[in-house]
Amino acid sequence: xxxxxxxxxxxxxxxxxxxxxxxxxxxxxxxxxxxxxxxxxxxxxxxxxxxxxxxxxxxxxxxxxxxxxxxxxxxxxxxxxxxxxxxxxxxxxxxxxxxxxxxxxxxxxxxxxxxxxxxxxxxxxxxxxxxxxxxxxxxxxxxxxxxxxxxxxxxxxxxxxxxxxxxxxxxxxxxxxxxxxxxxxxxxxxxxxxxxxxxxxxxxxxxxxxxxxxxxxxxxxxxxxxxxxxxxxxxxxxxxxxxxxxxxxxxxxxxxxxxxxxxxxxxxxxxxxxxxxxxxxxxxxxxxxxxxxxxxxxxxxxxxxxxxxxxxxxxxxxxxxxxxxxxxxxxxxxxxxxxxxxxxxxxxxxxxxxxxxxxxxxxxxxxxxxxxxxxxxxxxxxxxxxxxxxxxxxxxxxxxxxxxxxxxxxxxxxxxxxxxxxxx
Numbered sequence: 001x002x003x004x005x006x007x008x009x010x011x012x013x014x015x016x017x018x019x020x021x022x023x024x025x026x027x028x029x030x031x032x033x034x035x036x037x038x039x040x041x042x043x044x045x046x047x048x049x050x051x052x053x054x055x056x057x058x059x060x061x062x063x064x065x066x067x068x069x070x071x072x073x074x075x076x077x078x079x080x081x082x083x084x085x086x087x088x089x090x091x092x093x094x095x096x097x098x099x100x101x102x103x104x105x106x107x108x109x110x111x112x113x114x115x116x117x118x119x120x121x122x123x124x125x126x127x128x129x130x131x132x133x134x135x136x137x138x139x140x141x142x143x144x145x146x147x148x149x150x151x152x153x154x155x156x157x158x159x160x161x162x163x164x165x166x167x168x169x170x171x172x173x174x175x176x177x178x179x180x181x182x183x184x185x186x187x188x189x190x191x192x193x194x195x196x197x198x199x200x201x202x203x204x205x206x207x208x209x210x211x212x213x214x215x216x217x218x219x220x221x222x223x224x225x226x227x228x229x230x231x232x233x234x235x236x237x238x239x240x241x242x243x244x245x246x247x248x249x250x251x252x253x254x255x256x257x258x259x260x261x262x263x264x265x266x267x268x269x270x271x272x273x274x275x276x277x278x279x280x281x282x283x284x285x286x287x288x289x290x291x292x293x294x295x296x297x298x299x300x301x302x303x304x305x306x307x308x309x310x311x312x313x314x315x316x317x318x319x320x321x322x323x324x325x326x327x328x329x330x331x332x333x334x335x336x337x338x339x340x341x342x343x344x345x346x347x348x349x350x351x352x353x354x355x356x357x358x359x360x361x362x363x364x365x366x367x368x369x370x371x372x373x374x375x376x377x378x379x380x381x382x383x384x385x386x387x388x389x390x391x392x393x394x395x396x397x398x399x400x401x402x403x404x405x406x407x408x409x410x411x412x413x414x415x416x417x418x419x420x421x422x423x424x
Contacts, residue, residue, distance in 0.1 A: 002116045002147075002203045005237065006081035006191050007106035009419040010140075011170075013076045017045045017069075020173035024180065024417035027143045027208070028052045029127065045074050047417030050142050059137035066138055075420070082186035083194060084419055085160045086241060088412050089179040092251060100249035100412075103160055103185070103194075104144060104419050106237040107203065109215050117147070117203045118397040121407065123210050124356070131214040141215075141239035141421040144414050145208030150245050150394065155197040157244050159190060171418055178412045182419070203242065204397045206410045212238060218423070239421035241414045245390045253409040254387040256370050257339070258362040258379040262348055265380045267306035273347045274304070277322065278313040285310060286371050293386055299335040302343075303367070303384030305374050315342075322346070330399040335386055340404045343383070355405060363406040 012023055022043040025031065028051050031039070039048035055061035069075040084104035091097050110116040134142065151157070164183045171182040185191060205212055215238040222235040243250060259265075274280055283289050289303040292312035300315035315322075319332050322342040331337045344350045350360050362379065364370060370382035388408050396403050 002110050003108035004105040004195060004198065004240070004242070005108075006083050006186065007234075007237070007239075007421055008078045008081050009084065009104075009421060010070075010075050010077045011419055012045070012417065013073050016072065017074045018043060020171045020180075020417075021175065023047060024173050024175055024415040025051055026175075026413045027416055028131075029210070030413055045069065047142070050138070050140075050420075051416045059133045062134060062142070063137040066140060077422070078184070080186045082184045083160075083191055085164045085183040085185055086414075086418065087164065087181050088249075088415075089181075090177065090412050092411075098249040098251055100243060100247055100251070101157065101161055101164075102241050102243035102247070104182075104239065104241050106234075106421055107147070107240040107242075108237055109212075109219050111216065115202070117205065117212070119205050119209050119212070120393050120397045120401075120403050121205075121209045122402045122405070123213050127210040128214050128217065131211055132217055135214060135218045135423065136221075139235075139423045141423060143208075143211065143416040144239045144241045144419075145212050145215075146206040146410060146414050147203040147240045147242045148206050148245050148250075148390065148394070149198060149201040149203055149242060151198065151201060152246055154244060154246060156194045157247065159194055159197065160185070163187075163190060173415075173418075175415060180415050180418065198242075203240070204394050206243075206393070206408070207414070222423075234421075235423045237421070239419070245394065250390060251411050252387045252390060252393075253365060253411045254385045255363050255365055255406045255409050256367055256385055257344070257383040258364060258370060258373050259344070259348060259350070259360055259381050259383070260362065260379045261360050262350070262380055265348075267308040267381060270304075270306070270347065270381065271308070271311065274311075274313055274343070277342065278315055281312040281314075283310040283312050286367060288312075289384060290367070293384065296386075299333060299386070300338050301386065302335070302339060303370075303382075305370050305382040305384065306380065307374065328396075328399045328401045330392070330395040331401050331403070334388060334392055334396070334403060334407070336388065336404045336407050339383060339385065365409055 025039050025048040039046050050062045053061040087099055087101045089099045167183055169181040170184050173180045219235050223229045289310050298314050302313050304311040319338045354360050367384045370384055373379045374382045
């Protein structure tokens with residue numbers, strides 16, 4: 001496994017900062033402007049002011065706040081290195097309650113070629129430049145990446161959950177109906193047992209690809225500027241939340257596609273094209289579509305929503321004939337690969353560049369948003385998709401491939417503000 005260590009976290013002091021429920025926030029890349037303003041109003045110390053400041057120079061603002069909050073004991077550095085067990089309890093769209101349990105650690109940065117940490121998504125230059133500026137100014141891991149490992153026996157899980165069950169959490173916060181609880185584990189023997197249990201495991205990045213690659217870039221910068229670089233400096237590590245893929249609380253939601261701005265778009269013409277490759281079923285409404293997708297055992301079943309109505313479509317035969325010959329077997333098994341290559345690119349003419357820039361595509365997490373947006377006329381057609389499985393994500397990572405943009409939504413997001421990890 002990638003090398004993990006306990007670390008001396010910086011954490012909020014509840015006596016000066018207040019209730020943790022008003023201090024935490026989601027990671028930067030899922031915060032719309034409306035939420036940013038709301039979080040600013042929730043507390044003068046909310047982590048949004050470090051993670052995604054509203055000031056004209058956000059990086060300088062974050063750095064100045066960190067210094068100010070440390071001086072005022074709003075933030076305090078722990079005396080002893082620790083791992084931090086972390087659980088999130090939430091209710092899904094169908095009313096089922098889940099608890100996902102993992103832990104925060106400092107993880108050594110490894111190049112992907114070392115195959116100790118593996119990605120599954122392609123990154124963009126803009127977000128990496130943004131996060132690198134934040135790293136440079138604050139010298140801090142403000143938000144964590146989300147890593148997965150595979151441990152069918154759950155040895156580390158048993159140690160961590162057992163410890164948490166016997167201890168009071170050091171933080172207990174609600175955010176948008178999700179209960180976030182954090183514990184501090186600083187017993188050296190127990191920390192060593194957790195590390196030993198995971199010693200041979202690969203880490204797969206579930207979320208935070210841009211932050212991880214930014215960590216690599218920041219490490220290179222700092223190493224080149226440090227003539228005494230040894231590899232043990234804090235900038236060689238990144239803050240990570242680790243979760244076992246066999247955790248029953250691990251949930252992956254789909255991300256649906258809305259298409260707009262296609263010149264001469266005709267839903268009837270699209271249906272005729274689809275019928276060449278897919279079995280097409282007319283459906284009455286959103287409820288019928290959900291039933292259609294739930295009942296389908298195919299990875300290549302989708303919902304198509306347009307002004308003409310609702311269709312359920314399922315690919316006939318194998319996907320290989322619709323994909324480039326070089327498409328890896330692990331990618332061929334992904335429904336989104338077929339949707340992107342066969343439908344969005346081949347049938348609708350949307351280029352890969354347009355997809356990357358989101359010129360003709362909007363991504364939404366709720367299938368209700370697909371129906372509402374098409375009904376409003378803001379989208380020409382929407383595609384409701386099934387979620388990728390964790391096993392598929394790991395298979396793509398192992399193959400060296402990358403999934404289409406916005407392929408997975410691991411829910412809930414890891415909250416920012418529970419722990420910060422210094423890079424100095």
